[in-house]
Amino acid sequence: MECSKQKQVEVAPELVMAALKAAKTAGVDVDELLRPYNQSWGQLKAGQGLAGSSYAKLLRGLWRALDDESSGYAIRPLRVGSFRMLCHACIHCHNLRRVLLRAMAFFSLLSEQYQWRLVEQGEEAKLQLRMSGATGIDDAFFHLSLAVILHRWSAWMVDSPILLSRVSFAFPESEFGHLIPNMLQAPVEFNAPETELVIPIQYLQQPIKQTPESLTPFLANSPEQLLTLYRSDDSVSAQVKQFLEQQPELEEVNQDAVAQYFNVSVATLGRRLKREGHHFLQLKDKVRRGRAIRLLLHTQDPISGIAEQLGYSEPSVFYRNFKKWVGCTPAEFREQNQ
Structure with a gap:
């Protein structure tokens, strides 16, 4: 890696x-x-x-x-x-x-x-x-x-x-x-x-x-x-992000599993991500945000259903996180991008 x-x-x-x-x-x-x-x-x-x-x-x-x-x-x-x-x-x-x-x-x-x-x-x-x-x-x-x-x-x-x-x-x-x-x-x-x-x-x-x-x-x-130069697909951060995007059950994937997949120690993985200005939970959150945006833009699923697909037990938590990510609620984002 x-x-x-x-x-x-x-x-x-x-x-x-x-x-x-x-x-x-x-x-x-x-x-x-x-x-x-x-x-x-x-x-x-x-x-x-x-x-x-x-x-x-x-x-x-x-x-x-x-x-x-x-x-x-x-x-x-x-x-x-x-x-x-x-x-x-x-x-x-x-x-x-x-x-x-x-x-x-x-x-x-x-x-x-x-x-x-x-x-x-x-x-x-x-x-x-x-x-x-x-x-x-x-x-x-x-x-x-x-x-x-x-x-x-x-x-x-x-x-x-x-x-x-x-x-x-x-x-x-x-x-x-x-x-x-x-x-x-x-x-x-x-x-x-x-x-x-x-x-x-x-x-x-x-x-x-x-x-x-x-x-x-x-x-x-x-x-x-x-x-x-700096093609992001060559970076450790991008490789980890790509791996996370391929996981159907994102919430179940932890840093130990990712380190094992890339055949490095958890400490080594953390150091390499830090060197590129990232950390594991940040990348996981980025993937979760990307999935939320795709579901809002490309499906008619209710927002409560999208929250459940993303692993949130409470839709209100998804609402708060999404507003923190992009500055508006899921409903407002969907309406603005129709």
Whole structure:
């Protein structure tokens, strides 16, 4: 049970084509961009993906060709160097809350298209994005890119994986929609009013571990770093969370059973979770909360029945816990998300 920070990835053809879609629509010869990687648009359509390192180089070539780090999706181009300046603007922040607020302010200066908000409610922090205006191109990939970059960049800034509670996207499930839950390791909703990443609120207090000195090699190796660094599915916390999600009787699973499954001692498991900023009961509570949200959104079960399915002997305890988690009652949450 090891947590590796670096891992080679294969990028699915659907994502590669989505990255090139806006440029292709604008008349860019994407086959010329793909040629150095022994790839073509026809091969992508036939189902042949691209190595992560080649995909990163392709993106850099695309951005240089367009002078636009949005890959042609933004109304006003994100000139090459925009992400670099964002990093420099945030590297001296003290904690993740300040980083996110400064990043949102930075985007608002670039264009009125980006309307970011940080909402703190109950035990959750919600990073919300609305984009105004339209380019006439399906911008699902752009929404996804901003979400992935913000998530992985934030994890790099605090030098620890960040486990998402859930994610919503302001677009219908696309040709690459089936890939997203695995990319983000979180429950995903489509057709939402806005794109939203939800994290436990305690992450906002995590101190920034990176420095101007560590930023230099990070930028020199971007966007490769954001394809491979701090993938949450490599972390011990994510492995434990995934194991808990597979247990039908969650209340009966204790830390001893999890340690035995991963063939480590309880003390070792606790130390590894603590190193990543988590503890066992916190992860168990996260899984319970995720199940509650799925049942509220995707079933018509009465709330008392949902409480019973989650192991609560008294619905009132479930009501109190749920309001503490998300800042509203189960009934209010269901009504707001109909």
